[in-house]
Amino acid sequence: xxxxxxxxxxxxxxxxHDQNLQVTLQTRFGDxxxxxxxxxxxxxxxxxxxxxxxxxLQDIDRLVTVGDLVDxxxxxxxxxxx
Amino acid sequence: xxxxxxPFLAGFLPLFITGAALCGRFSGQAVKLWLLAASMLFxxxxxxxxxxxxxxxxxxxxxxxxxxxxxxxxxRWAACGIVADVMLLxxxxxxxxxxxxxxxxxxxxxxxxxxxxxxxGFEIPRRFTDYALFAGFFPCLLAGPVLNTREGLPxxxxxxxxxxxxxxxxxxxxxxxxxxxxxxxxxxxxxxVVASAFAQADSLTLLPAWHAAAAYSLQLYFDxxxxxxxxxxxxxxxxxTLPDNFDQPYRARSVIDYWQRWHISLTRFLMTHLxxxxxxxxxxxxRSRGRCTGGLSAFTLTMAxxxxxxxxxxxxxxxxxxxxxxxxxxxxxxxxxxxxxxxARGPALPATQxxxxxxxxxxxxxxxxxxxxxxxxxxxxxxxxxxxGVGHLSSDPRAWADAxxxxxxxxxxxxxxxxRQIVAWAAQAxxxxxxxxxITLGCxxxxxxxxxCGTGEFLYFRF
Numbered sequence: 001x002x003x004x005x006x007x008x009x010x011x012x013x014x015x016x017h018d019q020n021l022q023v024t025l026q027t028r029f030g031d032x033x034x035x036x037x038x039x040x041x042x043x044x045x046x047x048x049x050x051x052x053x054x055x056x057l058q059d060i061d062r063l064v065t066v067g068d069l070v071d072x073x074x075x076x077x078x079x080x081x082x
Numbered sequence: 083x084x085x086x087x088x089p090f091l092a093g094f095l096p097l098f099i100t101g102a103a104l105c106g107r108f109s110g111q112a113v114k115l116w117l118l119a120a121s122m123l124f125x126x127x128x129x130x131x132x133x134x135x136x137x138x139x140x141x142x143x144x145x146x147x148x149x150x151x152x153x154x155x156x157x158r159w160a161a162c163g164i165v166a167d168v169m170l171l172x173x174x175x176x177x178x179x180x181x182x183x184x185x186x187x188x189x190x191x192x193x194x195x196x197x198x199x200x201x202x203g204f205e206i207p208r209r210f211t212d213y214a215l216f217a218g219f220f221p222c223l224l225a226g227p228v229l230n231t232r233e234g235l236p237x238x239x240x241x242x243x244x245x246x247x248x249x250x251x252x253x254x255x256x257x258x259x260x261x262x263x264x265x266x267x268x269x270x271x272x273x274x275v276v277a278s279a280f281a282q283a284d285s286l287t288l289l290p291a292w293h294a295a296a297a298y299s300l301q302l303y304f305d306x307x308x309x310x311x312x313x314x315x316x317x318x319x320x321x322x323t324l325p326d327n328f329d330q331p332y333r334a335r336s337v338i339d340y341w342q343r344w345h346i347s348l349t350r351f352l353m354t355h356l357x358x359x360x361x362x363x364x365x366x367x368x369r370s371r372g373r374c375t376g377g378l379s380a381f382t383l384t385m386a387x388x389x390x391x392x393x394x395x396x397x398x399x400x401x402x403x404x405x406x407x408x409x410x411x412x413x414x415x416x417x418x419x420x421x422x423x424x425x426a427r428g429p430a431l432p433a434t435q436x437x438x439x440x441x442x443x444x445x446x447x448x449x450x451x452x453x454x455x456x457x458x459x460x461x462x463x464x465x466x467x468x469x470x471g472v473g474h475l476s477s478d479p480r481a482w483a484d485a486x487x488x489x490x491x492x493x494x495x496x497x498x499x500x501x502r503q504i505v506a507w508a509a510q511a512x513x514x515x516x517x518x519x520x521i522t523l524g525c526x527x528x529x530x531x532x533x534x535c536g537t538g539e540f541l542y543f544r545f
Contacts, residue, residue: 017427036338038385038421041358045365054366056202061232061354 004070011046012066015039025067047073053080083127084224085258085312086265086534094124095316102320103246110242114211117320121220128184135183136223139170140214143193147213150197151206160201167194176402185223187399191351192229193217198355199231212239219322221313225306227327227347230354237322247321249509254319256505259523261311262530264501268491269304270533272297275484280452283461287473291465293488299441299448300491303332306345311501326502332495335436337416337443338424348399357392364388385421390414400451405459409451416443 005025013021016034029035040063047069048054053076063069083090098120105112125133146163150156167190174182196217200206207213216238222229229235279286279294286294310327317324327346334340341349364384373380397410431439446463453459464470476482499507508519 034424036424037342037353037358038338038361041361042365045362045369048366049369057354057359058199058202058204058232060358061230 004073005066007050008043008047008066008069008073011043011050012039015042015046023066025065025070027066028064029066030064043069051077053077083124085309085316086262086270086530088531088534091531091534094120094127098316099246099251099319106245108244110244111211113242113244113246113320114215114238117219118211118215121215121218121223124220124223125184125218132184135170135174135186136189136218139167139189139193140217141210142166143197143217144207144210144213146197147200147206150200156203157201160197163197164194185218185220188223188226188228189217191348192222192231195228195351195355196231196235204231207235207239209239219317221316222324225309225313226345227310227313227325228351230325230347230350233325242321246319250321251319253505253509254315254317255527256508256519256523257315257318257501258312259315259527259530260501260504261308261313261315262534263526264304264308264311266530266533268494269301269308271487272301272304276301276452280454280458280462283453283458283465285470286462286465287471288465288468289473291462291470293485294462295445295449295466296488296492298452299332299445300488300495302448302452303328303495304491307501314501330495330500332441332444333437334440334444335433336440337413337420340440340444341413341417348396352392352395356395357388360391361385361388381422381425386414386418389417389421393417403454404456405450405453408456408459409447412443412447412450416447 005023009021009023012023012032013019016032016039018034021032023032029040040060044055044060044063051073053073055072055076059072059076063072083094085091085095098117101116101120102113105116122133122137125136143163146159150159153159171186171190174186196204207216216229216235219229219238276294276298279290279297307328314324314326325347329343329346331340331343334343361384364387368380368383393410393414394407396413397406400406400409430436446466449462449466450456450459453462461470508516508523511519
C-alpha cells in the first residue's frame with residue numbers, strides 16, 4: 001500500500017510540477033491545488049503504464065480520493081494475479 | 083408545463099404530492115408507481131407524442147438491458163442501443179424541424195450512461211418500475227440534471243419506506259421556493275430587456291451592448307439554476323437526492339473551472355463517457371508506441387482533439403444552429419489556452435483578475451450562444467468593442483435603474499450563499515429561528531406565486 005501511494009504521489013508531483021506536493025489516502029483529487037479532471041485521466045494512464053493494468057470506465061468514475069486510486073491498483077493487481 | 087406556471091403550482095404539484103402521500107400509506111412500491119404515473123402524465127400534458135417517445139424509449143432500453151444480462155457480448159448490445167439513441171436524437175432535433183419530444187435529450191443521455199455502465203458489468207435492474215422511474219422521473223426531464231447511473235440508480239432500486247417524511251417535504255419545499263424566486267423575480271424580468279436589445283443588434287452602441295450581454299448571462303444563470311433548484315426540491319419532497327447542477331459558475335477562476343461548475347451533470351456525463359475514454363485511448367495508443375507525453379503533437383492529440391470533440395457534442399446538444407457551433411469553438415479555444423497556460427506553468431493571476439477574465443470569456447461566448455444568427459452575434463460583439471459607436475449616457479432614470487438592477491444581480495451572484503447552504507441553515511434552525519424561516523419561506527412562496535403569473539418558458543426547454 002505504501003509503495004503504491006509513493007508511486008501515485010510521484011506521478012501527481014510530476015503531473016502538477018510540484019515536487020513538494022504531499023498527499024494521503026484521504027486526499028480528494030478535487031482538493032489538490034490546481035487540479036482539474038484532465039489531470040485525473042493523465043494520472044490514471046500513467047498508473048496503468050506503471051503497473052501494466054487497464055482500468056474501466058466504471059473504475060475511473062468512482063475515483064474521488066487518492067486512496068480510491070491506490071485501492072483500485074491493488075484490486076486490479078489481485079485480479080490479474082488470480 | 084413549466085414549474086413556474088399556475089397550472090403546475092396549483093394543479094400538478096398538489097396532485098403529485100397528495101398522491102405520493104396517500105400511496106405512502108400503503109407501501110414504498112406504491113409511491114414509486116405513483117411517481118412513474120405522474121411522470122408519464124407530465125409527458126402526456128406536454129404532448130401525446132412526448133409520452134409515446136418517452137415510454138417507447140424507456141421500454142426499449144429495458145428490453146435491451148435484459149438482453150445484455152445474458153449475453154457474452156454486452157458491449158454490442160450497448161453499441162446498438164447508443165446508435166439507435168443517437169439516430170432518435172438527431173432525427174427529432176435536427177431533421178424534423180419541430181419541437182422535440184419533452185425531455186428527449188435528458189432521458190436519452192441518462193439511458194446512454196446506463197448502457198455504457200452495464201456494458202462494463204454494472205448490475206442490470208430487475209424491476210421495470212425502478213428503471214422507468216430512474217430514466218423518466220419528471221423533474222429531470224425539462225432541463226436535467228442528467229442522472230449518473232452509479233450514484234443515482236441505487237436510490238431508485240432500493241425498497242422505499244413508504245410515508246413521506248416531513249423533513250424531506252420541508253427541505254424540498256425550501257429548495258423549490260428559492261428556485262421559483264430565482265426564476266420569476268431575477269431571471270424573467272431580464273427577458274424583455276435581452277429580447278429587445280438582441281432584436282436591435284444593428285443599432286446598439288457600447289453601453290447598451292454590454293448591458294444586453296450582462297443581462298443575458300444573468301438571465302441564463304438565474305433561469306437555469308432556478309430550474310435546477312426546483313427540480314432538486316421536487317425530488318427531495320419524495321425523498322430522492324438529485325445532484326447539484328451548479329456551483330457558483332460565475333465565481334470560476336478559469337474556463338476549466340467554469341465547466342466544472344456549470345451544468346455539472348452534463349459536463350460530467352460528457353467527461354465520463356466521451357472525453358475521458360477518447361483521451362485515454364489516444365494516450366494508451368501513444369504510450370504503446372513509446373511516444374513522449376509532451377510536445378505539440380501530444381498536446382494536439384491528447385488535449386485539443388478530445389476537447390474539440392467534447393465541445394462539439396456540447397454545441398450539438400443545444401441544437402443545429404451555427405451560433406452553437408461557434409459557441410463550442412470559442413470554448414474549445416478558451417479551454418486549450420487555459421490548458422496550455424497550465425502546462426507552460428504560466429503564473430496564476432490574482433483571484434479578482436482571474437474571475438473577471440474568465441467571466442469575460444464566458445460573456446462573449448454567451449452572446450454568440452444567444453444570438454439567432456452569426457451576423458447578429460457579430461453586430462453585438464462589434465458594439466461591445468465600440469465599433470458601432472460609443473453612444474452617450476442616457477438621462478432616462480429607467481436606464482439607470484436597469485443598470486443598478488444588473489449591479490445588484492452581480493452582487494447576488496458573487497456574494498449570496500448557494501441554495502443548498504441556505505436550505506441547510508433553515509433545516510438546522512430550531513425554536514423561534516425555525517418559525518422565522520417558515521414565515522420567510524411562506525412569504526417567499528407567496529411572492530413567487532404572485533410573480534409567476536404570465537411567466538415565460540425556461541430558457542433551457544428548447545434543448
